[in-house]
Amino acid sequence: MKKKLLILCCLILNLGAFAQKTDTLVIHDDESRYLTNRYFLELEDPQNKILARDVINNHNFHKLNERFPRLSYNKPITWLKFTIKNGSRQSDVPITISRSVIDEFDIYFVETTVDSNRVTHSRLRHLSAKDPENSSNMLTQSVTLVDAPLEPDSSITLFARVKSVATTVIPIQISSSDLFITRRGIENLINGAIMGMFAIMALYNLMLFIIVGDKNYLYYSFYIMFLALTQGIQLGFGNNLFSDNLKLLNNYITPLTRICFGYTLLWFAGNFLRFKQNITKPLYNVYQLLYVIYALPLLAILYGYSDLGYSLITFAIFFTCLILILLVSILYAKGFNPAKFFIMGWGFFLIAIMISICKNYGVVPYNYFTANIVVYSAITELILFSVALADQINFYRRQNTESQLAALAIAKENERLITEQNIVLENKVKDRTQELIETNENLSVTIDNLKSAQIQLVETEKMASLGLLTAGVAHEINNPINFVGANVSPLRLDLDELMELLEKFEAAANNPDKPELLDAANKFKQKVDADFLKDEIKSLLNGIEDGASRTAEIVQSLRTFSRIDEQGLTPTNINTAILNTLVILRSAIPYFIEIKPILNNLQPLNCYPGKINQALLNLINNAIQAIEAKKKYHNESITIYTHDFPDHITIEIMDTGIGMSNEVRQRIFEPFFTTKNVGEGTGLGLSIVFGIIEKHNGTIQVQSSPNIGSKFTVTLPKNLTNPVGDIT
Structure with a gap:
């Protein structure tokens, strides 16, 4: 029994050892093969604690069920162990990673040498994608390359360390040197043609914006530029530009470019499809929510959480695809014609993005089709979007033509109606002209x-x-x-x-x-x-x-009052004119009104004395009447001030009368306006006063409050020389 158990344990151990063995990857001339789970073992290093010297004899390498190794948020670093054999005639084997966001790609192997005493020495040798001999070759601008030295018909066991902040498949490709050079040349030409197409499309639409002035072309140009940047980085052009600083490229430039691509897509789609006018407010709010979603990965990137930022970008792009497809489908169902080409182009691009996301998460196998589907679908999308913009121009042109035809028909109909109306109007004009002639005659008499x-x-x-x-x-x-x-x-x-x-x-x-x-x-x-x-x-x-x-x-x-109609300017003492007016009005001043003349020393003023006396007479008499209109009298007075200034004098007449409202105050100088009963006044007194003061190039201002009193301030200039006009 013990022998059987011992044999069973040995079998289990042998099976376990057999399970951990892999095939040797043999590369012949003109041959290129992917490193699949048939040829490698994996060792996770999520904490970045495993050193190169520790992996040589590490027994924790294990096989994967997935065909390709994959990095994720929880597994940013991994080690791969594989053996390759050079069956070609060249003495090196290129090992590349393409179409992935890779921060670090390092190869280690044990190099054995024999000295002159036939003593064997072993040392750990490091090969990196950052080596100058790898980055200097223009053929490597679209891939991450490590050139492993391997003589023909010899084998070597390699340990590869791969690091990435993004969830991605690691498509390690091992090729013969001659095939690698041939394919790199062809791929570089294709990639250059693709980027050239993006540049031409962007410049063409920018030119259309300048010519036509439609903002759709401007937003579309920005969209193409950021789409070109994201695809250019995906094609590997960023590796060549930032070969010495892949961390900057992968942690900031690549994710920020994808975020900007998302925003330009939203701007273009919202403006081209007129979401604000064509969809309901709740759906438009969902569309605006997409801007907020893209802000989440932006904050994560800015705060240094690049691995989280890539995951949020994937979510934002996936959610944007679904929402835009939904909104465009609704518009297409409503008969909005520009949505037809948009849904076709964006539908292809959505499928490509979905396949790419599934590829990165290992749901869809990695191959040439899934690796390049986003690039080619982007080209298809650009073509369809360009057709959509052209169709939109034709749509607007048709609308404009239809509008012009409708306007022409309306214009002809209006012309016919106007002709008929002109005939009717001419007859009516003749009748009205005769009536107007008679009316004018009557008006002249009036x-x-x-x-x-x-x-x-x-x-x-x-x-x-x-x-x-x-x-x-x-x-x-x-x-x-x-x-x-x-x-x-x-x-x-x-x-x-x-x-x-x-x-x-x-x-x-x-x-x-x-x-x-x-x-x-x-x-x-x-x-x-x-x-x-x-x-x-x-x-x-x-x-x-x-x-x-x-x-x-x-x-x-009375002498000054006898010159009311005189036309000449005469030097006059204004204080004397005020006292003379008070003498004339002495009998009209009731006993309960106290007259208070407070007159400062004034030089003779060049004026029309009779007119000034007439104005003073009307103002003081109005003050007397305003006080007499009160029902009860108490400390009633009229105060007259004169003030001398360098270029003018002022006369202030203050009374304790009934005052005026704002409405009345604004109209007191209008001819024929009066608050007195019919027969008690003509409404011309203050109008004549205003004319007299205006003839002297002066001003008159009124301050009044109901039941408190009024204050008239007359300002007369000292330099009056020429008459302004006649006063009736």
């Missing part, structure tokens, strides 16, 4: 009547001012005249008595022999009280003199 009425109203306003002036003058002159008249009678009686006394003394003087005459004269003198008579005569004469002075003052005040 305008003449209105002008006459306006002249009469202005004259009425002047007569109203004159009436106010006349009433004040009559009242003012009447008082001193009555005073004079009252003193004349007693003065006549006093003079009669005085004359009689003089006659008596004269008779006594002429008849000295008659003393009785002198006694009679003395008795009469005592009777009339000559001293009292003398004082009374002086008093009466003083009263008469005072009345005459007051009459002269009133007459002097």
Whole structure:
């Protein structure tokens, strides 16, 4: 029994040892073969802790079920052990990795040498894709190459270390040297032609944008440029440009280029298919969500998580493909013609991307078709998108032609209708012309009547001012005249008595022999009280003199008002004009209104004195009427200020009247506007005041508040020389 168990254990160990053996990969002339699971064993190194000297005798290498080795987020580094035999006539064997994002590719083998004493020495030799002899050859620009030295008919066991931040299949290809050179030359020509096609397409559409001005061509040019960059890197051109810094290429440039490609795709699709106008708002929000999804790998790349960024880019591209196919299908179902070519081109590209993703995850086998499907589908996509843009131009052209034909038909119909309407209108114009002639004649008569009425109203306003002036003058002159008249009678009686006394003394003087005459004269003198008579005569004469002075003052005040229609400028003391106006209005000022003239020293001002007095008369009289309109009176006053400035003077007239609202204040200078009852005013007073101030090149401003009062500020310039215009 023990012997049987021992034999069984030996068999199991032998089977295990047999299971770990692989075939030797033999390369003949003009032959190229992939390193499949038949020829290699794998050793994972996710923590990057295994050194090259440790893998030589490491027994943890094992076979894979997958045909090709594959790196992923959880397995960024792997070791491969394989044996190759050079059956060709060349003394080297090129080992390449193409169509993959590879950070590091290193080959190690044990080199055995025999010295002169026939002593065998072994040392570990390192071969790297970064060696100058590999990167200097232009034939290697699209692949990651390690040139293994191997004499014909000899074998060697190699240990390959591969590192990548992206989930990808590792398509290691071992070729004979002559076939490698031949194929590299052909592939480089094809790759150059592909990149040239991308460049031509980008420049062509950019030129169309400049000529046509359609933004679709601009977005399409950007889309082609970033598609060319992603495919150029995929074809290996980035390895040649960044041969000394593959980490920068793989960790930043490659993923950022793919992210920019995604954004340009979204811009082009959204603008070309007019998502904002043609799809519902919820679907448009889903489309905008794609921009946010691409921001996730961008943040991961910027923060240094390149391995996570590649996974998020794969997810974003896959999700973008599905969403765009859905949205384009909806538009195509609605009959939006540009979606037809887009769904065809993007459908091919979607299938290619799906196959490429499945290839990287080991779902689809790696071969020439799956390795190049994205490139060729991109070319097909560009052709179909170009056709779609051309079709869009034709579509817009047809729309434009149809619009022009429709517009032409409408124009002809409008022309016919206009012709008919012109005939009707001509007849109506004739009738209306005759009516207008009659109406114009009536209007001319009406305008003449209105002008006459306006002249009469202005004259009425002047007569109203004159009436106010006349009433004040009559009242003012009447008082001193009555005073004079009252003193004349007693003065006549006093003079009669005085004359009689003089006659008596004269008779006594002429008849000295008659003393009785002198006694009679003395008795009469005592009777009339000559001293009292003398004082009374002086008093009466003083009263008469005072009345005459007051009459002269009133007459002097009237002199400026008598020149209302004068046309010449005259130097005038504005303070005197204000006082004269107050003299004229003295009788019109009620007892409960206090007049407060606060007048600063002013130099004579060049003006029209009569016009200025008329304006002052209207403003002060309006202030009196505003106070009289109040229902109750309390501390009512009119304050008049004058101020002197270097180039002008100001007159401020403040009252404690009823004030005005903003609506009334804005219209008080309009002709015929009045707040008084019918028959109480013409509405021309303040309009004439405004004209007078404007003739003096001055201004008038109003501040007023209801139930508080108003303030009129008149500004008159000192340098008035020429008249501005006539005032009616």
